[in-house]
Amino acid sequence: MRSVAPVNQTRAVELDSVTKHYSHGVTALDDVTIGFAAGTFTAVMGPSGSGKSTMLQCAAGLDRPSSGRVIVDGRDLARLGERKLTLLRRDRIGFVFQSFNLLPSLTAEQNVALPLRLAGRRPDRDLVRQSLEAVGLGGRAGHRPTELSGGQQQRIAIARALVTRPAVLFADEPTGALDANTSRDVLRLLRTLVDRQAQTIVMVTHDPVAASYADRVVFLADGRVYGELHDPTAELVSTRMLQLEASC
Structure with missing residues (x-):
């Protein structure tokens, strides 16, 4: 059963009138206002060039908007200097990408502990093992990436993102x-993290099947929000995407 966010549930991430211009005259985001409730799973979709990745980068503090506000875990990113913003990203924001970005010379356990070491913290072995258990790979702690399948490597990358107990992934x-x-295995894992651990997840995807695992799908086009879909199915998402692409 999917998580159901109460109407007044705390928002883990908020974008308020966010606009992003680039120097070559392109407006990647155009006055975007949207919130992501804590403990929910949101997929972000749209045609190529719609602003999906730019929205994710601004929401995650990887890029600063030209105007508007981004609030993560109750903190206005515009009010943070580079050092404090770096600390917020390190401690309260998790990242998972298409490429696994695991260090081949390190074991799964060492890869998961890496964010803690980079933060100057002595890794808590129990915490690292709990992160591995959460992604179903507690028995693979001593394996290196070359000894793991692609799906297992992505699970390790997810465990690494979870080890700091982020407010949003x-x-x-x-x-x-x-x-x-x-x-499907990785998507079921993400769904389980939301349902059992109330993890907040925001996922950019082009795949209607992947989006169907989310509680909500947000559609972007030309840097603007063009509606959303709750309790999505792959068929409904596909239909909405075809309509969106035809209108752009």
Whole structure:
């Protein structure tokens, strides 16, 4: 059963009138206002060039908007200097990408502990093991990436993103490099993290099947929000995407 967000549930992430201009005259985001409730799973979709990745980057503090506000875990990113913003990203924001970005010389356990070491913290082995258990790979702690399948490597990347107990996990095409069966395994894992641990997840994807695992799908086109879909199915998402692409 999917999580159901109460009407007044706290928002883990808020974008308020966010606009992003680039120097070559392109407006990637145009006055976007949207919120992502804590403990929910949102997929972000849209045609190529719609602003999906730019929205994720601004929401995650990887890029600063030209105007508007971004609030993550109750903190206005515009009020943070670079050092404090870096600390917020490190401690309260998790990232998962299409490429796994694991260090081949390190074991799964060492890869998961890496964010803690980079933060100057002594890794809590129990916490690292709990993160591995959460993604179903507690028995693979001593394996290196070359000894793991693609799906297992992405699970390790997710465990690494979870080890700091982030307020929100941003995923950019997390199943893009995986086959259909492995993709479903990873998507079921993300769904379970939301349902059992109340993890907030915002996922950019082009795949209607991937989007169907979310509680809500937000559609972008030309840098603007063009509606959303709750309790999505792959068929409904596909239909909405065809309509959106035909109108652009």
